[in-house]
Amino acid sequence: MLAFIIKRTINAVFVMLSVTFLAFMIFQFVGDPVRQMLNEQATQAQRDALRDKLGLNDPFLVQFGKFVGNAVQGDFGVSFRNQQDVMTMIADRFPATFELVLVATFISIVVGMPLGVLTAIRRRSWYAESLQFVSIIGISLPSFVVGIGLILVFSVWLGWFPAFGRGDTVDIGWWSTGLLTSSGRMALFLPALSLSLFQITLVMRLVRAEMLEVLRADFIKFARARGIPARVVHFRHALRNTLMPVVTMTAMQFGGLIAFALVTETVFQWPGMGLLFIQAVTFVDVPIMAAYLCVVAFIFVFLNAVVDMTYAIIDPRLRGSEQ
Amino acid sequence: MANLEHRKPAAQPTRLQRFFDGDLWWSFKSHKAAVGAAIVLLVLIVTAFLAPVLSPQNPYDLSSLELWNAELPPVWIEGGRMPFLLGTDVQGRDIVSGILYGTRISIIIGIASVAVSLVVGILFGLIAGYFGGWVDNLLMRIGDVLLSIPIILVAILVSSIAQAFLPPHLREAGVAAVLVLSIAMYSWVQYARVVRAQTMVERRKEYVMASKLVGTPARRLMLKHILPNTMTPIFVTATLNFGLAILIEATLSFLGVGMPPNQPSLGTLIRIGNQYLFSGSWWIVLFPSLQLCLLVVAVNMLGDWLRDALNPKLR
Numbered sequence: 001m002l003a004f005i006i007k008r009t010i011n012a013v014f015v016m017l018s019v020t021f022l023a024f025m026i027f028q029f030v031g032d033p034v035r036q037m038l039n040e041q042a043t044q045a046q047r048d049a050l051r052d053k054l055g056l057n058d059p060f061l062v063q064f065g066k067f068v069g070n071a072v073q074g075d076f077g078v079s080f081r082n083q084q085d086v087m088t089m090i091a092d093r094f095p096a097t098f099e100l101v102l103v104a105t106f107i108s109i110v111v112g113m114p115l116g117v118l119t120a121i122r123r124r125s126w127y128a129e130s131l132q133f134v135s136i137i138g139i140s141l142p143s144f145v146v147g148i149g150l151i152l153v154f155s156v157w158l159g160w161f162p163a164f165g166r167g168d169t170v171d172i173g174w175w176s177t178g179l180l181t182s183s184g185r186m187a188l189f190l191p192a193l194s195l196s197l198f199q200i201t202l203v204m205r206l207v208r209a210e211m212l213e214v215l216r217a218d219f220i221k222f223a224r225a226r227g228i229p230a231r232v233v234h235f236r237h238a239l240r241n242t243l244m245p246v247v248t249m250t251a252m253q254f255g256g257l258i259a260f261a262l263v264t265e266t267v268f269q270w271p272g273m274g275l276l277f278i279q280a281v282t283f284v285d286v287p288i289m290a291a292y293l294c295v296v297a298f299i300f301v302f303l304n305a306v307v308d309m310t311y312a313i314i315d316p317r318l319r320g321s322e323q
Numbered sequence: 324m325a326n327l328e329h330r331k332p333a334a335q336p337t338r339l340q341r342f343f344d345g346d347l348w349w350s351f352k353s354h355k356a357a358v359g360a361a362i363v364l365l366v367l368i369v370t371a372f373l374a375p376v377l378s379p380q381n382p383y384d385l386s387s388l389e390l391w392n393a394e395l396p397p398v399w400i401e402g403g404r405m406p407f408l409l410g411t412d413v414q415g416r417d418i419v420s421g422i423l424y425g426t427r428i429s430i431i432i433g434i435a436s437v438a439v440s441l442v443v444g445i446l447f448g449l450i451a452g453y454f455g456g457w458v459d460n461l462l463m464r465i466g467d468v469l470l471s472i473p474i475i476l477v478a479i480l481v482s483s484i485a486q487a488f489l490p491p492h493l494r495e496a497g498v499a500a501v502l503v504l505s506i507a508m509y510s511w512v513q514y515a516r517v518v519r520a521q522t523m524v525e526r527r528k529e530y531v532m533a534s535k536l537v538g539t540p541a542r543r544l545m546l547k548h549i550l551p552n553t554m555t556p557i558f559v560t561a562t563l564n565f566g567l568a569i570l571i572e573a574t575l576s577f578l579g580v581g582m583p584p585n586q587p588s589l590g591t592l593i594r595i596g597n598q599y600l601f602s603g604s605w606w607i608v609l610f611p612s613l614q615l616c617l618l619v620v621a622v623n624m625l626g627d628w629l630r631d632a633l634n635p636k637l638r
Binding site for chain 1: 356464467468471472473475476479480483484487566570573574577578579580593597600601605608609612615616619620622623624627
């Protein structure tokens with residue numbers, strides 16, 4: 001058990017080191033910081049002094065080591081564009097992205113699970129088959145097209161929801177939330193719906209597949225034979241057994257959604273980390289790009305590692321296969 | 324003398340006939356969604372590649388654009404007129420022509436990135452599976468790291484940084500190549516994993532041992548003997564990845580790190596149209612979006628059917 005946790009942790013650390021290396025390489029690619037920091041009249045001696053001070057004459061590995069050391073402490077330097085501390089900028093934008101992803105995940109579970117159960121227990125009915133068909137379309141639709149469609153219908157034509165921004169926010173400590181004001185909730189609705197659509201179809205297909213599997217099991221047949229009502233069999237016995245995979249997938253997808261939210265944030269001009277990143281990409285603002293890459297990859301890798309470890313604790317069969 | 328006319332032997336079925344008699348064709352014919360998707364896809368591909376013949380206007384030729392044709396609505400709405408069937412954008416560019424040319428770019432980039440990732444993935448998979456050891460370890464760890472970063476991030480970073488460093492005279496031609504590489508960089512891992520797993524199984528089998536004994540070189544053994552046995556899963560993955568590649572390209576272009584406005588793909592057209600969403604000119608964004616959805620849905624439906632049809636467990 002302990003061996004597995006250690007192994008999995010080393011694996012995660014290795015992946016994070018590789019990602020940090022990628023971020024470090026972006027800096028190496030994108031030119032000489034000395035030229036950006038000194039003006040035209042600087043002498044060669046001044047340049048050399050600054051190069052020395054910044055540690056740019058150190059061996060490659062030493063520079064990378066310093067970069068990792070700073071990154072671990074959350075120090076990615078200052079933005080090329082407005083000289084602000086990059087980590088503070090990202091931390092300011094984090095609540096917006098987090099709330100968006102959280103609500104999208106919530107919607108996908110609340111809508112996706114009942115649909116999955118329905119398509120599983122009424123498998124042969126016309127509505128279950130058409131839902132299954134629609135779900136392929138749902139998986140194929142590009143998320144930004146869904147967003148534009150929602151804006152076109154609900155903001156431009158019907159005028160029910162705002163099309164951009166976050167509405168009014170309330171600060172709780174350093175966390176700014178839009179969930180407590182009505183304009184914040186209205187503004188959140190369309191982006192969250194558009195981000196969750198793909199997730200809804202994923203949850204629905206997963207619950208359906210798992211339900212079909214469980215419904216074939218002996219203990220379900222036995223429960224039916226004992227005359228337990230179908231509703232109880234389906235929801236108390238069958239559905240409970242599908243929860244574990246759903247929770248796992250949701251947790252694993254959460255990190256992916258945080259990254260993918262950047263598309264939704266661009267469509268809805270949602271002031272989250274993703275929008276910050278896309279704007280940084282336009283201006284080749286390398287410190288922000290590198291920091292965003294590391295932060296998102298960290299969330300992604302961390303969640304995956306935690307899920308794997310939780311699984312190993314709950315399900316001993318997995319431990320055996322890893323050794 | 325008896326007529327000893329030489330009787331022809333019964334005709335061997337040709338490869339094509341065998342295909343039409345086979346399980347796969349039968350499964351295809353009986354699957355309505357697959358047939359529909361195939362027809363839609365065929366129409367989209369043919370019209371896209373006939374774009375120079377079919378479209379009323381060359382959208383790249385700025386001299387053919389007239390500003391008094393700008394922002395015309397589709398013909399069935401008051402103010403619209405032929406030949407601008409679906410209207411025009413703010414520069415007076417015909418929407419139909421833009422869509423046809425844009426679809427062609429999207430399809431070409433999709434095919435190219437699948438092709439590149441197939442070649443790289445198969446090569447790396449064969450090498451890793453056949454030789455094992457540190458080569459295997461190195462290639463597969465690189466793959467693991469790539470798969471543990473969200474795909475969209477990898478593509479955006481590679482594409483934006485590579486574009487920033489293209490020399491100006493190569494920028495026009497190089498953007499498409501950069502996009503292909505940034506998509507392929509991620510998806511080769513899937514092929515490599517499939518091929519590697521299959522290779523590790525195959526290389527222990529007797530026929531491989533036997534041909535090793537007669538001195539077949541490793542390269543020939545991998546390509547002629549092992550590779551054909553890995554093709555079925557590869558084929559399914561490639562179809563589904565084609566849809567994914569079109570989606571990623573469209574997303575990158577929409578975010579502004581893909582195709583530039585003077586060589587618009589469907590994603591670029593949607594990005595441009597999105598700016599006029601609130602000015603009432605909804606047709607500029609709507610029709611390219613519908614075309615993109617149609618394209619990706621058709622590809623994915625075919626892929627979905629193919630996966631089931633080639634899955635021996637579901638037969």
